C-alpha cells in the first residue's frame with residue numbers, strides 16, 4: 001500500500017532556506033525564516049527561559065504522566081496571563097483549557113473537536129494566511145471556505161470580502177481570526193472592525209477561532225492580549241489557540257494552549273471532555289518541559305519581569321526595523337505600509353520573478369509570495385533591502 005502514498009509536497013520555505021544556505025556571499029540576507037532573530041541574526045534563548053529551565057530541572061522529582069489537560073500550573077498561569085483573573089468568563093467558570101503541542105497542536109484539538117461535534121461545520125479562512133490553517137482544516141476534514149483578507153497590491157485589508165464571508169457563515173461554522181500581528185501580512189483588523197465581525201458571527205451562531213501566536217510583538221503585551229480579552233468578553237463561544245513559540249522563544253519545545261470559551265459552566269464540562277478525548281488520540285499527554293518552563297516564569301515575579309522586558313526588547317527591535325524601512329518609502333513606495341504593520345511579517349507586492357532576482361542578484365532571499373520576516377534584517381540590512389527593492393521595481 002505504500003506505493004499509493006502521494007508524492008511529498010514541496011515546501012516553498014524549505015527551498016528558500018536551501019538557497020540561502022548554498023549562497024556563499026557573506027552579505028546574504030534571509031527573510032524567509034519563520035522565527036525571531038536579534039540584530040546579530042541569532043534566535044537566542046531568552047534569559048528568563050534559561051533561568052526557569054535551570055530551576056525546574058533542579059526541582060523536578062518525577063517523569064510520571066501528568067493530567068490529560070497537561071501541566072496545571074501552566075494552564076492556570078496562561079489563563080491568568082491571557083484573560084486576567086477578573087475576566088467575567090474566568091469568574092463564571094466558562095473557559096475550558098488544554099495544553100497543546102505548540103499553537104499547532106492547540107489548533108488541531110480545536111478543529112478536530114469541532115468536526116467531531118458537527119461534521120457539517122465549515123472553516124472560513126481569509127487569505128493569505130499561515131499555510132497550516134488550510135492543512136489543519138483538511139486534517140480535521142472540515143470544509144474550507146476561503147475569502148480574500150488582504151490585497152497585496154493595495155497593501156490593504158479587503159473588508160468587503162471579509163464582511164461578506166462573515167455574513168455567509170452558518171451556525172457552528174468556524175471563522176479564523178489572527179490574534180495580533182497577522183501572518184503573513186502584518187495587517188490587523190482595527191478594534192472596531194473586529195468587533196463588528198464578531199457581532200455578525202454571534203448573530204449567525206458561528207464560532208470565532210482566534211489564533212494568537214505573536215502577542216507581545218505588536219503594540220505591547222497588555223495591548224496585544226487585550227484584543228483576546230475584549231473578543232472573549234463579547235462572544236458567548238470561541239476557540240482561542242495561544243502559542244508560546246514566539247513570545248517565549250520556545251519553538252522546538254512545542255508549547256501552546258487551547259481555550260474554549262463556553263456559554264455556561266455545564267457546556268464547559270462537556271467541551272473540556274471532548275478536547276481531552278481528541279488530545280488523547282493525538283499525543284496521549286502533552287510534553288512537560290516547555291510548559292513547566294512557562295509556568296515557572298509566570299509564577300516567579302523576577303523572571304516574569306525579565307521575560308516581559310526581553311519580549312518588549314524584541315518588539316521594539318521590530319518596530320525600529322519597520323520604521324527604518326518606512327524611511328525609504330519615498331524611493332520605494334511599496335515600503336509605505338511596513339511601518340503601520342505589526343509583528344515579524346509583512347508581504348511585499350513582488351512578483352515571483354522579482355523575488356528570484358533579489359535572491360540571485362542581491363543575495364536577499366525570501367519566498368515567491370513576497371513575505372518577508374522583518375527580524376531577518378541585521379544592522380545595516382534595511383538600507384540594502386530598500387536599494388535592492390528600488391532596483392528590481394524599476
Ligand code: PMP
Pocket residue numbers: 034101102103104105130178183211212213243244245251255256
Ligand atoms: N499560528 C500562526 C499564525 C503561526 O504563524 C504559527 C507559527 N508559525 C502558529 C500558529 C503555531 O506555531 P507553533 O505550533 O510553533 O506554536
